Amino acid sequence: MVSRFRDLAGAALTASVVVGPGDDAAALRTRDDRLLLLTCDMLVEGVHFRREWASGEDIGWKAMAVNLSDIAAMGGEPAAAVASIAMPGDLPAQLASEIAQGLIAAASAHGAALAGGDLVGSPGPVVVDVALTGWVEEGSMLRRHGARPGDAICVTGLLGASAAGLICLREGLTDDGCPELARLLQAHRRPTPRLREAQAIARARLATAMMDLSDGLADDLPRLCAESGVGARIACERLPVDSASASLAGRIGTDALEMGLTGGEDYELLFTCPPAAVSDLAGAVSAATGTAVTVIGEIVEKAGVCFLGPDGRAITSGQGFDHFALGLLH
């Protein structure tokens, strides 16, 4: 379906569209050396959030954050957003205000603004759709294609925290003053887009491809590889799985590795670069933000993504994991 959309839209692009459907954001030519970035993401109640688990402000924050993350993934700086909200007339009007406050809070925290919107009635679930613009120097823009055999595969930060937060919500675990649980819940409810990290990577002009991790490494890395026409080998013991997430996995009899591989909504950055550039890039990110960069594998020529266990044998290839957090109804 997505590829069908891409074919349809791709056949009718105008000359000003430098990047069309299929990447984290579209890019349009302007009259100066910057490109205009444009992205959208829609959150649907019951699929992407539940009102029992998230306040209106949480919902708004997340709707904006996932779009900020898309602009980050292109190496850009966010500018202004518009947001549409559909909600039943029998819900309190206060909910729309709270969602707007969350949208604005996330935008403001990252140098962007909510510049307009549309509020409509609906007989169905609450729907929040955000479209966000951004700017990127053409020479700094990073795309999903560009990864080359031999490149190191890197991620920022830690994986699995958002999935663990979702598990807490599903299991009815409250933080009860435990800072680790509170952090997992926060990671799920109020993800932090890696804008400054992404800009540090983009400015260094050493990375070859980048995207954000929204659906989990096991789903997202194959997309980057497909766009780049390459394959990948991941050394699973290198995955920077969040420690509280790993410990929660132990408590509920789940594999910590699986949480790191398939937990969605971390919004960390996945990028590739020549091995010789790793230390410069990791240094630039750390100096700008304090966020760690971890090398988790390498790009190979042969198509397909191989996840290798500690014994060096493939755990599985590409799809086939259970998914924690791709959607509440999935």
Added chain:
Amino acid sequence: MVSRFRDLAGAALTASVVVGPGDDAAALRTRDDRLLLLTCDMLVEGVHFRREWASGEDIGWKAMAVNLSDIAAMGGEPAAAVASIAMPGDLPAQLASEIAQGLIAAASAHGAALAGGDLVGSPGPVVVDVALTGWVEEGSMLRRHGARPGDAICVTGLLGASAAGLICLREGLTDDGCPELARLLQAHRRPTPRLREAQAIARARLATAMMDLSDGLADDLPRLCAESGVGARIACERLPVDSASASLAGRIGTDALEMGLTGGEDYELLFTCPPAAVSDLAGAVSAATGTAVTVIGEIVEKAGVCFLGPDGRAITSGQGFDHFALGLLH
């Protein structure tokens, strides 16, 4: 609610936002003398369309057209759009393709492109949200504020055709080869955004305020007046009510005037200008597009909108009409 949103967002705008919430589109400063326009509009099944009455392509066309109309209303040229579609998993995937085709057809017909999108599952009605960017020379941009006492109030084209098309659908009238009915149905299903007309008006730099007619004159004119801090007097006998719409009104025992005043979704342009500029503006629009411009009243100092009947007495003031086409569920 909308004003609450405006207050919330307005307090957190960044310096680059020249026009924030409350106009047809937001406007952002760029590095050249053009402003970037950004708008969004969301259509919800059962509120804004019914699948029994509109094909997927009609739905997509309309979702794009209403956004193109917002860019027109600012005097801008559309550039690229992103679209999010939510739909239940049990609907045929073909529907999403058809909606995408409609989105692309409307964009392509007006020099714009669909540059990206998001397709998500939903337990609720089909929702289509489009966000569209555009460009406008700063000196040519038209806003809802700016109308001054003494200005002539003008509309492009004819009013009431879309409302009449909706009545046909409600009453189960088919065109049966009748070109007039077919035209009314087309006006409702596939509205034409007045981009070229709007650009001719904007380029002339003679108009003082402009907006598009999405909810009907009786609702929209008070908005323009409120933004401009003025009032208006409309001579109702001057309203250019579509003749087929008027004749349908007669057949079903409705007032043609009411259809012209309160019928929504015409997407004609409502603008104001000094009386001396009317003939130049009407000439520019007609020369560029063949579309007629009609003077329907004048801006006055005193707040409030007065609709005057043929006898010169007020029919009603501002709100208070029955509404034909503000929404299927309204």
